[in-house]
Amino acid sequence: MRLYLAGPDVFLPDPQARAAALKAICARHGFIGVSPLDPLAGEPEAWTVMPEALRIARRNEAHIASCDALVANLTPFRGPSADAGTVFELGFMRALGRPVYGWSNDPTPFALRTRAFAGVSGDHDADGMQIEDFGLADNLMIEGAIHASGGTLTQIASAHAERWTDLAAFTACIAAIRLG
Amino acid sequence: MRLYLAGPDVFLPDPQARAAALKAICARHGFIGVSPLDPLAGEPEAWTVMPEALRIARRNEAHIASCDALVANLTPFRGPSADAGTVFELGFMRALGRPVYGWSNDPTPFALRTRAFAGVSGDHDADGMQIEDFGLADNLMIEGAIHASGGTLTQIASAHAERWTDLAAFTACIAAIRLG
Numbered sequence: 001m002r003l004y005l006a007g008p009d010v011f012l013p014d015p016q017a018r019a020a021a022l023k024a025i026c027a028r029h030g031f032i033g034v035s036p037l038d039p040l041a042g043e044p045e046a047w048t049v050m051p052e053a054l055r056i057a058r059r060n061e062a063h064i065a066s067c068d069a070l071v072a073n074l075t076p077f078r079g080p081s082a083d084a085g086t087v088f089e090l091g092f093m094r095a096l097g098r099p100v101y102g103w104s105n106d107p108t109p110f111a112l113r114t115r116a117f118a119g120v121s122g123d124h125d126a127d128g129m130q131i132e133d134f135g136l137a138d139n140l141m142i143e144g145a146i147h148a149s150g151g152t153l154t155q156i157a158s159a160h161a162e163r164w165t166d167l168a169a170f171t172a173c174i175a176a177i178r179l180g
Numbered sequence: 181m182r183l184y185l186a187g188p189d190v191f192l193p194d195p196q197a198r199a200a201a202l203k204a205i206c207a208r209h210g211f212i213g214v215s216p217l218d219p220l221a222g223e224p225e226a227w228t229v230m231p232e233a234l235r236i237a238r239r240n241e242a243h244i245a246s247c248d249a250l251v252a253n254l255t256p257f258r259g260p261s262a263d264a265g266t267v268f269e270l271g272f273m274r275a276l277g278r279p280v281y282g283w284s285n286d287p288t289p290f291a292l293r294t295r296a297f298a299g300v301s302g303d304h305d306a307d308g309m310q311i312e313d314f315g316l317a318d319n320l321m322i323e324g325a326i327h328a329s330g331g332t333l334t335q336i337a338s339a340h341a342e343r344w345t346d347l348a349a350f351t352a353c354i355a356a357i358r359l360g
Binding site for chain 1: 234298310311315325344
């Protein structure tokens with residue numbers, strides 16, 4: 001079973017070492033971890049002339065489509081929500097009808113994170129935009145997809161300084177995956 | 181042709197009035213605008229017992245699947261990137277193989293927005309995480325999907341106080357859509 005490993009982990013100082021660490025944990029549980037950094041077997045010749053960013057996007061879409069499930073690092077990234085690329089990929093896999101799993105090193109409820117970010121205590125930010133408050137971990141499309149797909153969400157608090165490296169929640173998430 | 185209208189517009193103080201305004205612009209260009217707030221015809225009886233947030237997520241997925249294309253409000257929302265729910269929905273529609281369009285009231289490049297958010301001038305934030313800099317409008321999965329699907333991205337600068345209400349970029353985006 002192949003698991004696509006979505007997450008802002010690709011922005012870490014040594015993203016290849018990080019991908020190897022994630023894959024090693026997958027392997028211990030009998031899964032093949034697929035990283036956004038992996039080369040794509042049989043990549044179309046036409047893509048070689050594309051701008052690099054667009055080529056990476058196509059490659060990642062192809063990697064996701066080649067996997068049996070997706071595992072997303074939903075630790076809040078530069079704002080109250082998960083990384084935008086990660087959330088895109090989670091939506092992509094959900095539309096393919098396969099299970100999507102999430103893990104996060106910050107179990108603070110989304111509404112509390114959003115209020116802290118916006119510097120407000122009520123139900124609206126300074127622009128008058130409503131603060132979503134369903135007691136969920138992030139925007140409802142994310143947790144809704146995990147639930148509807150049969151996946152799970154694993155949240156374990158890390159020390160703030162270790163929230164991009166701690167692998168406890170990821171390890172627990174992978175250990176709980178039952179596919180096939 | 182039905183267009184799913186993704187965006188944080190649902191968080192505006194009067195989201196139904198906003199949806200009506202977006203739909204009116206769609207209608208002027210011969211499209212049916214579908215809002216996340218719309219009731220779902222034939223919604224499964226089983227969903228009525230679901231928690232409201234999960235039911236909204238399922239309903240929005242069904243709305244997207246019922247549309248011919250998706251139009252996303254990508255104006256940066258509570259951080260350097262677009263709203264997480266909007267990005268999820270864009271990924272979902274992209275995986276269905278239909279065109280995805282984007283519009284934004286802030287044409288500042290993603291890398292500049294991210295550096296301003298992180299308070300840095302280089303290529304990494306205070307956590308050592310890389311700042312994506314491909315000259316794009318947001319994370320590469322977003323613009324990659326728009327490009328690969330045959331959609332367009334429309335960016336027109338609004339006054340900061342009007343970035344959640346100005347409809348110039350939305351109107352230009354809808355006017356440029358050619359489906360069929």
